[in-house]
Amino acid sequence: MIGGGYAADVGALARKDLLLELRAKETLPSMLLFVIAALTIFHFALPHGTSHAAALGLLWAALIFTALLGLTRAFVAEREQGMFDALVLAPCDRSAIWLGKALAVLAFLVAAEVVALPAFAAFFSGLDGRTVAAVALADVGIATVGTLFGAMAVAGRARELLLPLLFLPMAIPIVVGGVGGYLWFLALYDAIFAVLSWAAFEYVVSET
Amino acid sequence: MHLSLPALALACTGLIGLALGLIFFYAPTDGDQGFSQRIFYFHVPIALTSYVCFGWGAWKALRYLRKRDERADLESYVAIHQGVMFGALTLVTGSIWAKASWGVWWSWSENQLVLFLVLFLFYCAYFMLRFSVEPGPARANMCAVYALFGVVLIPVSFLAIRLSQKFIHPVVFNAHGPQMTGSQFFVFCVSLAGVLALFATLYQVELAGKRLDAHVRELRELLT
Amino acid sequence: MIRARGLAKRYGDRRVFAGIDLDLAAGGFLLVTGPNGSGKTTLLRVLAGLAAQTAGELRLPERRLVGYLGHEPLVYRELSPLENLTLFGRLYRIPERAERVGMLLERFGLWDVRHERVSTFSRGMQQRLGLSRVLLHEPSLLVLDEPYNALDRQGAELLDGVFEEHVFGEPRTWVVATHEPQRVERLATERLAFA
Numbered sequence: 001m002i003g004g005g006y007a008a009d010v011g012a013l014a015r016k017d018l019l020l021e022l023r024a025k026e027t028l029p030s031m032l033l034f035v036i037a038a039l040t041i042f043h044f045a046l047p048h049g050t051s052h053a054a055a056l057g058l059l060w061a062a063l064i065f066t067a068l069l070g071l072t073r074a075f076v077a078e079r080e081q082g083m084f085d086a087l088v089l090a091p092c093d094r095s096a097i098w099l100g101k102a103l104a105v106l107a108f109l110v111a112a113e114v115v116a117l118p119a120f121a122a123f124f125s126g127l128d129g130r131t132v133a134a135v136a137l138a139d140v141g142i143a144t145v146g147t148l149f150g151a152m153a154v155a156g157r158a159r160e161l162l163l164p165l166l167f168l169p170m171a172i173p174i175v176v177g178g179v180g181g182y183l184w185f186l187a188l189y190d191a192i193f194a195v196l197s198w199a200a201f202e203y204v205v206s207e208t
Numbered sequence: 209m210h211l212s213l214p215a216l217a218l219a220c221t222g223l224i225g226l227a228l229g230l231i232f233f234y235a236p237t238d239g240d241q242g243f244s245q246r247i248f249y250f251h252v253p254i255a256l257t258s259y260v261c262f263g264w265g266a267w268k269a270l271r272y273l274r275k276r277d278e279r280a281d282l283e284s285y286v287a288i289h290q291g292v293m294f295g296a297l298t299l300v301t302g303s304i305w306a307k308a309s310w311g312v313w314w315s316w317s318e319n320q321l322v323l324f325l326v327l328f329l330f331y332c333a334y335f336m337l338r339f340s341v342e343p344g345p346a347r348a349n350m351c352a353v354y355a356l357f358g359v360v361l362i363p364v365s366f367l368a369i370r371l372s373q374k375f376i377h378p379v380v381f382n383a384h385g386p387q388m389t390g391s392q393f394f395v396f397c398v399s400l401a402g403v404l405a406l407f408a409t410l411y412q413v414e415l416a417g418k419r420l421d422a423h424v425r426e427l428r429e430l431l432t
Numbered sequence: 433m434i435r436a437r438g439l440a441k442r443y444g445d446r447r448v449f450a451g452i453d454l455d456l457a458a459g460g461f462l463l464v465t466g467p468n469g470s471g472k473t474t475l476l477r478v479l480a481g482l483a484a485q486t487a488g489e490l491r492l493p494e495r496r497l498v499g500y501l502g503h504e505p506l507v508y509r510e511l512s513p514l515e516n517l518t519l520f521g522r523l524y525r526i527p528e529r530a531e532r533v534g535m536l537l538e539r540f541g542l543w544d545v546r547h548e549r550v551s552t553f554s555r556g557m558q559q560r561l562g563l564s565r566v567l568l569h570e571p572s573l574l575v576l577d578e579p580y581n582a583l584d585r586q587g588a589e590l591l592d593g594v595f596e597e598h599v600f601g602e603p604r605t606w607v608v609a610t611h612e613p614q615r616v617e618r619l620a621t622e623r624l625a626f627a
Contacts (some may be wrong), residue, residue, distance in 0.1 A: 016511070019515065020510050024551065077509070081506070082506055083506060085502055085506055089482065089522065090479065090520065103232075135245060147520075152350045155347075156341045162337060165332075165333040169327075172369035173364050176368040176371055180372060192364065193357075200353040203352065206349075206482075207349065207484040208484045342444070343444025345483075345486075
């Protein structure tokens with residue numbers, strides 16, 4: 001099932017998403033503006049002389065909500081143009097659709113964080129390597145689980161409302177691992193839920 | 209779970225009545241926490257039953273995904289519905305216990321309570337998902353996948369919550385088995401059996417109601 | 433190609449159709465007619481393998497041999513025709529993809545606009561692109577839901593030509609739902625009318 005062909009499918013699908021974003025320029029600019037605006041709000045929300053730990057906690061909140069913004073948009077093209085039908089009928093393994101989308105989401109997240117993390121370091125109290133590593137690991141978990149739940153949420157009537165409700169409880173362990181800097185825990189989370197999402201995606205997009 | 213409903217209901221009533229009697233008149237008063245510790249005999253069995261509900265719901269979800277049996281979808285939904293109700297009760301009893309023991313309604317250092325808050329949020333979203341998607345196999349698939357994520361989230365969240373704080377919740381079970389006296393353990397077991405029987409009864413009642421409802425609608429559809 | 437016995441579909445408690453028996457041989461043409469909301473689309477989705485039947489038996493060809501055109505043209509609006517067809521050409525692992533894509537774009541009158549975004553196209557042009565996407569992988573079972581609906585005159589004539597063209601190898605099998613049965617009446621080998 002997994003071989004060169006699978007990788008080619010994933011590559012073609014991920015490239016399609018990056019190309020769509022390049023044309024539409026909607027998701028990434030919104031994520032960037034959102035995360036900077038959120039960090040600015042946090043500056044005013046935190047009392048003067050706040051500890052590094054408090055600021056770091058808010059960074060994680062900002063990252064999760066920024067990711068949510070991107071995830072809400074992830075399947076908009078597929079949903080509005082009925083593309084799930086075309087993709088599901090294609091002979092590729094359905095999990096390739098998930099992996100391609102998750103990679104695209106991951107790329108947007110990383111792009112947003114390339115701006116957000118230096119901005120955080122400048123606005124607040126600097127950054128250490130452990131936090132950067134934790135963010136990188138957390139991105140994998142967010143992209144894998146978020147893509148699966150994003151595909152579920154677009155099937156519902158209240159899709160923009162549904163995704164945060166589905167996803168945020170799943171994000172709580174990510175925040176714990178991230179704020180605490182438990183890299184092994186984040187890696188464990190990624191491994192468990194990436195495998196589960198990979199196996200489950202087929203059921204989410206196809207009835208048959 | 210193939211007992212007849214009246215027998216189940218009777219057993220449930222008997223067990224819960226017995227448990228109530230034992231809790232208030234037989235169980236020894238705790239040296240540390242006094243009378244209020246007796247809520248333990250409700251709180252913990254209800255919490256454990258809630259896990260059983262979520263586990264049962266996930267098992268039925270797995271069966272749905274493998275067998276495509278519509279009944280398994282309904283059973284999974286009903287089990288999770290019961291789980292959320294027992295979960296809400298866990299939050300309420302835990303909150304009361306926290307108030308009695310520590311004088312606060314909510315304590316973030318109580319892992320069990322925090323975990324139930326996370327699970328409560330997660331499983332409430334299950335209903336949002338279920339009620340916002342058109343009924344049919346696609347919805348059943350999604351609900352099943354979500355239910356399976358739930359049972360995996362339980363240990364992951366538990367680990368996360370343990371990592372996030374010092375462990376100060378009174379430890380009832382540890383590696384050496386229950387730290388309860390024989391009489392306490394007996395009352396606990398009766399109470400657990402009672403709450404589990406309550407779950408089984410409610411599960412059967414709700415399932416019967418939902419099935420009847422579906423039959424009636426099918427008949428009406430056939431008549432038109 | 434398709435064999436169905438006692439096919440039924442329900443959504444929750446709502447029955448869409450029930451008791452459909454169907455035998456469609458290779459090269460056959462099933463014409464599905466009926467008013468809007470009568471279940472045509474749902475049946476076509478079941479026959480394309482996109483939706484599961486609630487009851488009954490159904491035998492379909494494997495997924496890669498099916499081409500489906502729904503109410504939407506099923507192409508990415510922010511991509512160009514060339515990019516759309518190339519994407520699906522990759523997923524279907526079509527040999528000599530560039531030639532095949534170029535040939536289809538030429539045939540459906542989209543070669544000159546192959547680099548432009550689909551969102552700037554008229555509905556008729558989009559539907560023509562949708563048709564070329566369906567034909568791209570040479571499916572042996574084609575399921576078309578109201579294909580004439582959005583087509584312009586040029587597209588409709590192209591579609592008429594596609595229905596009648598001779599292909600090498602296995603003949604194409606069609607399942608077509610339409611409001612305009614007179615256009616394809618003479619091709620139909622099987623008929624299914626929804627009330």
